[in-house]
Amino acid sequence: MSTTSSGPDKKRVGILISGRGSNMVSLIEAARAGDYPAEIVCVISNRPEAAGLARAEALGIPTQAIDHKAFASREAFEVELDRALRGHGVEIVACAGFMRKMTAGFVEGWRDAMINIHPSLLPSYKGLHTHARALEDGVKIAGCTVHFVRPELDSGPIIAQVAVPVLDGDSEDSLAARILEAEHRLYPHALAMVASGAAKVEGDRVAYRQFQINQMNSLYWPPLS
Incomplete structure (x- = not known):
């Protein structure tokens, strides 16, 4: 069961992590408040072993691991990452210890919508x-x-x-x-x-x-x- 509440005025946020996700947890907990203007709709990691994935699942947030090592290029990985984010209807991307250099193309695709x-x-x-x-x-x-x-x-x-x-x-x-x-x-x-x-x-x-x-x-x- 999700711990976030949905509403028409709440922006849909996807969090990117690579590790334990301590900042991720602070965002998820803040978004529990009814008057918070965003909801966390997914947590995605480029490392399947990232401890933050289990922490997010325990807090009721949908998670996904997209292992960058499984892709032949940085661009191919980012195509799948972009697809996953947009599939969740993400409007704002919040990087929280995402230890992966992004291409200019990916960054520009989320210009002024990724923090x-x-x-x-x-x-x-x-x-x-x-x-x-x-x-x-x-x-x-x-x-x-x-x-x-x-x-x-x-x-x-x-x-x-x-x-x-x-x-x-x-x-x-x-x-x-x-x-x-x-x-x-x-x-x-x-x-x-x-x-x-x-x-x-x-x-x-x-x-x-x-x-x-x-x-x-x-x-x-x-x-x-």
């Missing part, structure tokens, strides 16, 4: 090993970003960000854990803005509509005395 979360304050620290690189550079504030997907790696109009302080003695693991906790709150918030129409791409930036900004405080780290 991703990245564990840094983009445009800083694109790619892998973001936390290690941030610690090596000695930054005092790290964070995460939700953005619309573009063909260039970790690029595209930024929807939402959250800043996370870097603490003395932080390791890569401790910083990653703190940022992941922030991701679990940021991603549902960003998806809701996109699904409701409060955040839309204009030109190549995101403009906010129907959204009351009531937090204007700056974050100082270390805090001001």
Whole structure:
């Protein structure tokens, strides 16, 4: 039995994963709320062994594994992936730890309808090993970003960000854990803005509509005395 409720005003969301799907779970749980503007209609993984598939099934979400290794080319895999998404009537694609580089053709086919979360304050620290690189550079504030997907790696109009302080003695693991906790709150918030129409791409930036900004405080780290 599905845990999401369907309605005419809810956008249909498909989640792409490759691993355990912790951000996936945060989106599924957020979508349980009756006033949430999106419903999760499927979870698809390019890795049949991904732990997130079982987690999604336990939460009542239809799942599908499309093993990219079974296809002769990246394009052939994406044809099947696109078919699966459209077969579920997906309107918004949410990448949640989908560790597969996409072709420009696939990305453009979902232009302004595919979003991703990245564990840094983009445009800083694109790619892998973001936390290690941030610690090596000695930054005092790290964070995460939700953005619309573009063909260039970790690029595209930024929807939402959250800043996370870097603490003395932080390791890569401790910083990653703190940022992941922030991701679990940021991603549902960003998806809701996109699904409701409060955040839309204009030109190549995101403009906010129907959204009351009531937090204007700056974050100082270390805090001001």
